[in-house]
Amino acid sequence: MIEGRKIIIPFNRQEIASLKEAGEIAGRCAETMRMWAEDGIGRKIGGKWAISRPALLMRLEGNTAALKAYWKGDRSSPEISRYFEMAGVPLGSSQAKDR
Template sequence: MTGALDRYFVLTPYDPDEVMTLQQAAARARKSPGTIRNWCESEGLGRRIGGEWCVSKVALEMYLDGEKRALGRYLSGDRESNDVVSYFRRFDLRAQRPLNAR
C-alpha cells in the first residue's frame, strides 16, 4: 500500500498543528491505535514522519464524518474547495495547497 499512499497529499504541506498522534486520534475516534494505524495505511489518514505515525486532524475528521468526497479532494491536494476548507477552519488551520498537487 505504500506506493498508493505516495500519491496522497496527506499532511502536505506539513503543519505541526494539523498533526495528531496515533493515541490522540484513537481517543478522538474511540478506536484502538492499531485501528487508526490501519486507517492511515488503507485510507490515507496519516503518514510516517521520522518513523512515527502522524495523523491528519482534517483527514480523520472527514473520515469520521463519512465525507468521502471531501477526503478524496484533500488527499488529491485540493485545499480550495469549500468542503475541504471548512475542515481546516474547524481546527483553525490555514489550508495551503501542496506545490505538486494536480
C-alpha cells in the same frame, strides 16, 4: 505515504495527531488508527505515524469525496477548508513546507 496522495502536505505541525490522540478523538484504539493511517489519513514522519486531523474528521463523517479531494491537494475549497476549521487547523501562508 500512499503513492500520489498528498497527506499532510504541505507539512503543518498543527494538522497532525498521534495515533493515541487520533484514537481519543475517534473513540477507537491506536491499532485502528494505524490501519486508518495506512488507508489514507496519515503518513509516517520521522518513523512515527502522523494522522491528519482534518482527514480523520472526513473519515469519521464518511465524506469520501472530501477525502479524495484532500488526497489530491485541495486545501482551499469550502468543503475541505471547513474540516480544517473544525479541527482547529489554520490554513494560509504560515504553513511550513513539507520536509
